[in-house]
Every structure is written in C-alpha cells, then in structure tokens.
Amino acid sequence: RKEVEQDPGPFNVPEGATVAFNCTYSNSASQSFFWYRQDCRKEPKLLMSVYSSGNEDGRFTAQLNRASQYISLLIRDSKLSDSATYLCVVWGAAGNKLTFGGGTRVLVKP
Amino acid sequence: DTAVSQTPKYLVTQMGNDKSIKCEQNLGHDTMYWYKQDSKKFLKIMFSYNNKELIINETVPNRFSPKSPDKAHLNLHINSLELGDSAVYFCASSPTYNSPLHFGNGTRLTVT
Numbered sequence: 001r002k003e004v005e006q007d008p009g010p011f012n013v014p015e016g017a018t019v020a021f022n023c024t025y026s027n028s029a030s031q032s033f034f035w036y037r038q039d040c041r042k043e044p045k046l047l048m049s050v051y052s053s054g055n056e057d058g059r060f061t062a063q064l065n066r067a068s069q070y071i072s073l074l075i076r077d078s079k080l081s082d083s084a085t086y087l088c089v090v091w092g093a094a095g096n097k098l099t100f101g102g103g104t105r106v107l108v109k110p
Numbered sequence: 111d112t113a114v115s116q117t118p119k120y121l122v123t124q125m126g127n128d129k130s131i132k133c134e135q136n137l138g139h140d141t142m143y144w145y146k147q148d149s150k151k152f153l154k155i156m157f158s159y160n161n162k163e164l165i166i167n168e169t170v171p172n173r174f175s176p177k178s179p180d181k182a183h184l185n186l187h188i189n190s191l192e193l194g195d196s197a198v199y200f201c202a203s204s205p206t207y208n209s210p211l212h213f214g215n216g217t218r219l220t221v222t
Contacts, residue, residue, distance in 0.1 A: 031208070032208055034210055042215065042216075043200055043213035043214060043215050043216050044153065044200075044211075044213055045213070046210045046211070046212075049210065085151070087153070089210075089211075091208045092208075096166075096207065096208070097155055097158065097166055097207075098155070098208075098211065099155075100152070100153040100154075102150075102151065102152055103151055
C-alpha cells in the first residue's frame with residue numbers, strides 16, 4: 001500500500017456543480033496535511049492546510065478523518081478555472097518529510 | 111519579488127553529459143529541497159537541506175550531488191546523465207522542515 005493514495009480521476013464536473021474527493025494515508029502517526037493544486041506544466045501551489053476540525057476557504061472545504069485515515073477536499077460551485085490536479089500532501093506518512101499523493105485530476109466543463 | 115527561482119527552465123542534453131540546475135530563494139526560509147516529477151506525475155523528494163546541512167537524502171544515484179553554499183541557495187549537479195533522468199525537477203523551500211512548501215517553476219530536463 002502506498003503511503004499516500006489518491007484516485008487519479010479525472011473527475012469530470014459540470015460548471016457550478018460540487019465535487020469531492022479523498023486522499024488516504026497509511027501511517028496513523030502522520031501529523032500535518034495539505035492540499036496543493038498543480039496546473040499543467042506548472043509548479044504545485046499550496047491550496048490550503050487541513051486542520052483537525054476541518055476548515056473552509058471560500059468554495060473549498062477540507063476535512064480530516066483520523067479514525068479512517070483520510071483527508072478530503074470539496075469544491076463548491078465549480079469554476080472552469082478549478083480544472084487542475086489536486087495533490088494531497090502528508091507530513092510524517094513515511095518518515096520526517098512531506099509525502100505527495102499522485103494527484104486527482106479535476107476537469108470542469110461548461 | 112519574493113520567490114523561489116530556478117534556472118534553467120529547460121535543459122536538453124545528451125546522455126553522458128554533466129549538467130547543473132541552480133536554485134535561489136529570497137523568502138528567508140531555512141529549509142530547501144529538490145523534488146523530481148516523472149512522466150507519471152509523481153513528485154518524489156530527492157534531497158532536503160536545513161541551514162546548509164543535508165537532512166534528507168533519498169535513494170538517489172550518487173550521480174546527483176546537491177550543493178548548498180548558503181541557506182538561500184541549493185544547486186543540483188548531475189553527472190553522466192541517463193535517459194531515465196528526463197523529468198521535471200522542482201526546487202522548493204519552507205520556513206521549517208514540516209511547513210508547507212513554496213516551489214520554483216521547475217526545470218524540464220530532457221536527456222537524448
């Protein structure tokens with residue numbers, strides 16, 4: 001089992017719809033969690049950190065479920081500009097370092 | 111502009127050559143990294159330096175040698191390039207070793 005796993009997608013989402021996807025991690029001792037966004041042929045950029053109580057940033061909501069060892073990202077009212085690959089990043093999944101998931105590709109269509 | 115900058119953006123070279131990629135950050139961060147993103151888009155850490163000291167050295171061929179002259183710079187030298195080295199190499203920095211990363215815009219290396 002990979003330390004950090006994501007459904008690669010793509011998730012095809014109509015504009016204005018809601019989409020949600022998860023990321024599972026294998027090490028229960030993992031400490032910090034983040035969502036990054038990567039556009040095609042660009043560098044990853046931090047979208048949001050994920051806090052234990054869950055957190056929201058505009059149309060984006062992140063949740064952490066420690067019991068089941070996954071984090072989730074929900075995007076409401078999807079925009080065409082939300083089309084990207086969303087990378088789950090976990091600190092402590094495999095030693096004292098950040099480990100990236102393989103990414104979930106989201107395509108928002110008109 | 112505050113940023114992580116790496117050069118060159120594109121690098122095309124032949125097998126067997128030696129090449130370097132430079133990285134500089136002016137964010138005042140203590141920790142810098144090199145990541146490799148292969149054709150399957152997986153991002154894997156190669157090296158991490160904290161205040162010029164090597165703290166992470168993943169299973170990377172010793173043809174790859176990082177050098178950190180000061181905490182704002184982390185360069186990557188690659189000897190005897192192989193076809194399998196073709197990838198995008200990202201430099202990154204963070205305030206501490208477990209903080210979110212700020213990435214440079216990548217160096218696309220193609221070995222022919």
